[in-house]
Amino acid sequence: MLLRTAWRRAAAAVPVSPGPNSTAPTRGLRLRVVDHATQSDVPSATATAPQAESELRPLYMDVQATTPLDPRVLDAMIPYLVNYYGNPHSRTHAYGWESEAAMEHARQQVASLIGADPREIIFTSGATESNNIAIKELESAIQPDTSLVSVMTVNNEIGVKQPIAEIGRICSSRKVYFHTDAAQAVGKIPLDVNDMKVDLMSISGHKIYGPKGVGAIYIRRRPRVRVEALQSGGGQERGMRSGTVPTPLVVGLGAACEVAQQEMEYDHKRISKLAERLTQKIMKSLPDVVMNGDPEHHYPGCINLSFAYVEGESLLMALKDVALSSGSACTSASLEPSYVLRAIGTDEDLAHSSIRFGIGRFTTEEEVDYTVEKCIHHVKRLREMSPLWEMVQDGIDLKSIKWTQH
Amino acid sequence: MAASSRAQVLDLYRAMLRESKHFSAYNYRTYAVRRIRDAFRENKNVKDPVEIQALVNKAKRDLGIIRRQNAVKIAPTQRPRGIPPQSVRN
Numbered sequence: 456m457l458l459r460t461a462w463r464r465a466a467a468a469v470p471v472s473p474g475p476n477s478t479a480p481t482r483g484l485r486l487r488v489v490d491h492a493t494q495s496d497v498p499s500a501t502a503t504a505p506q507a508e509s510e511l512r513p514l515y516m517d518v519q520a521t522t523p524l525d526p527r528v529l530d531a532m533i534p535y536l537v538n539y540y541g542n543p544h545s546r547t548h549a550y551g552w553e554s555e556a557a558m559e560h561a562r563q564q565v566a567s568l569i570g571a572d573p574r575e576i577i578f579t580s581g582a583t584e585s586n587n588i589a590i591k592e593l594e595s596a597i598q599p600d601t602s603l604v605s606v607m608t609v610n611n612e613i614g615v616k617q618p619i620a621e622i623g624r625i626c627s628s629r630k631v632y633f634h635t636d637a638a639q640a641v642g643k644i645p646l647d648v649n650d651m652k653v654d655l656m657s658i659s660g661h662k663i664y665g666p667k668g669v670g671a672i673y674i675r676r677r678p679r680v681r682v683e684a685l686q687s688g689g690g691q692e693r694g695m696r697s698g699t700v701p702t703p704l705v706v707g708l709g710a711a712c713e714v715a716q717q718e719m720e721y722d723h724k725r726i727s728k729l730a731e732r733l734t735q736k737i738m739k740s741l742p743d744v745v746m747n748g749d750p751e752h753h754y755p756g757c758i759n760l761s762f763a764y765v766e767g768e769s770l771l772m773a774l775k776d777v778a779l780s781s782g783s784a785c786t787s788a789s790l791e792p793s794y795v796l797r798a799i800g801t802d803e804d805l806a807h808s809s810i811r812f813g814i815g816r817f818t819t820e821e822e823v824d825y826t827v828e829k830c831i832h833h834v835k836r837l838r839e840m841s842p843l844w845e846m847v848q849d850g851i852d853l854k855s856i857k858w859t860q861h
Numbered sequence: 862m863a864a865s866s867r868a869q870v871l872d873l874y875r876a877m878l879r880e881s882k883h884f885s886a887y888n889y890r891t892y893a894v895r896r897i898r899d900a901f902r903e904n905k906n907v908k909d910p911v912e913i914q915a916l917v918n919k920a921k922r923d924l925g926i927i928r929r930q931n932a933v934k935i936a937p938t939q940r941p942r943g944i945p946p947q948s949v950r951n
Contacts, residue, residue, distance in 0.1 A: 526930045529933070530926045721896075819887075
């Protein structure tokens with residue numbers, strides 16, 4: 456098969472790159488150098504067992520930060536990276552036509568997932584760019600009293616589902632534009648832009664097992680929502696987002712959306728079961744654990760737990776075999792407690808001890824059990840070391856203590 | 862073309878499971894095996910031959926995807942720390 460031969464040649468030419476041997480501990484990621492000698496250059500279709508796994512890496516439990524590519528997505532993308540490399544805006548030859556066809560097919564796949572018309576989907580570089588386009592709309596409003604409501608569909612820190620349909624109804628009755636950042640929700644819970652009366656929606660590729668660097672914005676046509684372009688140039692994407700559309704990336708986004716539509720129910724059921732397993736096991740074995748976020752309106756794949764009397768950063772460092780996060784990845788460099796937790800009224804000390812567990816399509820029961828076991832072990836160990844915990848065990852009410860200044 | 866027989870469906874099932882075990886990434890391997898088992902189990906009582914043929918065709922396409930993706934071996938193999946090897950239960 457022509458494709459397989461070409462790919463095999465390409466694979467033989469690319470050297471396997473070793474992971475960075477970092478001296479400073481990057482959170483959750485310690486790679487051992489891969490042994491090149493054992494890597495075979497020619498992949499054999501008749502290999503019996505997987506190659507000796509010479510590289511150990513942490514378990515991945517941080518799907519809210521990003522997700523791995525689904526194999527079906529990569530399979531859809533590869534032809535457009537290797538063979539069908541035309542510019543989709545070239546009008547004069549087959550390379551352009553086939554690339555354009557793929558782009559429009561991907562547009563249809565994205566639209567179908569959210570109940571939209573393909574003409575209402577504009578490809579962007581990600582949900583952040585989509586958010587910026589949507590919010591800039593506010594500045595190009597015609598009437599002085601027109602405004603915009605912007606709400607996250609599913610929160611990325613605590614997994615809470617916002618009442619989008621209700622908000623949509625209110626906005627449409629008041630003639631106010633409604634934008635939602637659906638990066639964490641698309642493909643995971645059913646969305647329909649018409650049922651929810653959404654005017655603008657941001658979509659991110661790498662949150663739904665698609666490639667990084669691509670996203671989309673949904674812009675309603677009836678009634679027309681006018682947006683101002685962030686970047687100007689050759690007028691691509693109906694003038695709303697100039698720049699050559701990256702065909703392999705949008706093909707990946709489209710494939711990810713189609714796979715998500717097919718797998719939504721199965722994934723949701725399985726992730727709910729695993730989430731239940733994780734929380735039940737932890738809560739059964741450890742006292743003073745709080746789940747942040749409304750348990751009723753909650754997406755199961757994002758579990759945010761606060762472990763009282765344990766500092767979140769130290770727990771993350773202790774769980775070095777599991778890739779986890781405490782709160783938002785975007786603000787991970789700072790040690791400020793999460794604004795989301797503060798907003799829902801979490802106590803300052805509980806906000807500092809929160810960990811976010813992400814369960815996704817590829818998470819296994821084994822990984823959940825391992826994570827739970829390590830988490831329980833380290834929380835117990837850290838609490839043993841904590842003088843606050845000791846005081847609580849002795850029956851002292853921490854809130855009654857007057858801490859003296861030295 | 863006659864609809865696929867029970868034997869053909871079982872052959873396809875076995876071929877898919879066999880190919881899935883070649884995934885070098887733990888998460889892909891476990892997902893493929895689990896998903897294939899659950900999908901075939903879920904559809905085992907389908908009687909309509911047209912529907913059966915549609916499902917078989919989709920399965921054949923997915924088998925193609927698994928085969929092609931196993932040929933992509935440029936990424937280093939990886940196993941989560943703490944999970945013993947050969948952990949896919951049969």
